[in-house]
Amino acid sequence: DAGVIQSPRHEVTEMGQEVTLRCKPISGHNSLFWYRQTMMRGLELLIYFNNNVPIDDSGMPEDRFSAKMPNASFSTLKIQPSEPRDSAVYFCASRRTASSGNTIYFGEGSWLTVV
Amino acid sequence: DQQVKQNSPSLSVQEGRISILNCDYTNSMFDYFLWYKKYPAEGPTFLISISSIKDKNEDGRFTVFLNKSAKHLSLHIVPSQPGDSAVYFCAASEKTSYDKVIFGPGTSLSVIP
Numbered sequence: 001d002a003g004v005i006q007s008p009r010h011e012v013t014e015m016g017q018e019v020t021l022r023c024k025p026i027s028g029h030n031s032l033f034w035y036r037q038t039m040m041r042g043l044e045l046l047i048y049f050n051n052n053v054p055i056d057d058s059g060m061p062e063d064r065f066s067a068k069m070p071n072a073s074f075s076t077l078k079i080q081p082s083e084p085r086d087s088a089v090y091f092c093a094s095r096r097t098a099s100s101g102n103t104i105y106f107g108e109g110s111w112l113t114v115v
Numbered sequence: 116d117q118q119v120k121q122n123s124p125s126l127s128v129q130e131g132r133i134s135i136l137n138c139d140y141t142n143s144m145f146d147y148f149l150w151y152k153k154y155p156a157e158g159p160t161f162l163i164s165i166s167s168i169k170d171k172n173e174d175g176r177f178t179v180f181l182n183k184s185a186k187h188l189s190l191h192i193v194p195s196q197p198g199d200s201a202v203y204f205c206a207a208s209e210k211t212s213y214d215k216v217i218f219g220p221g222t223s224l225s226v227i228p
Contacts, residue, residue, distance in 0.1 A: 004158070035218070042121075042204070042219060043204055043218035043221065045217060056214075103161040106160070108156070
């Protein structure tokens with residue numbers, strides 16, 4: 001079975017540009033997560049969805065960040081406008097159901113550099 | 116304010132010895148805990164978990180201990196192998212919101228041959 005698929009793997013963009021990160025969760029998984037990894041803060045939960053509905057976006061840093069999940073097989077994380085401090089690795093992850101014991105499966109990450 | 120803390124950013128251990136990675140949490144509503152391992156340029160992968168109704172869970176060389184009164188858990192790796200060199204993340208979730216899994220900042224383990 002294919003795992004969580006993220007694109008692009010690497011993105012270098014100039015400050016002020018719009019960045020869109022994409023994610024395809026594992027088929028049959030009902031929950032989707034966006035995490036950000038930085039040296040300072042480790043792995044931060046930005047937002048998560050259950051059955052395509054955003055449940056908690058309290059981790060989204062500011063209004064420049066937005067996430068959508070138009071269907072069960074696709075999600076986007078958008079940063080507009082991007083800033084150098086947004087440089088990080090962004091992970092998408094999915095899980096089968098909202099219950100304990102169900103492992104979260106991570107994608108390989110999207111490495112974002114904003115110059 | 117971090118709810119899951121891993122106060123040791125890095126740890127070095129000799130091959131064959133025990134590795135002990137520590138994790139503290141502040142949210143008393145957490146009742147399910149997980150450890151993930153991450154190699155460079157890869158996503159984190161699940162390693163082992165423990166429910167708050169237990170104080171120990173073992174899987175091969177990996178054992179997780181939970182001390183609820185101290186809000187502390189630890190991961191023991193015995194014996195440590197060079198392939199265990201990775202970043203280890205402690206994570207936790209609440210009974211009322213299992214979806215929301217909060218991760219600690221990670222501890223980088225180096226196992227020296």
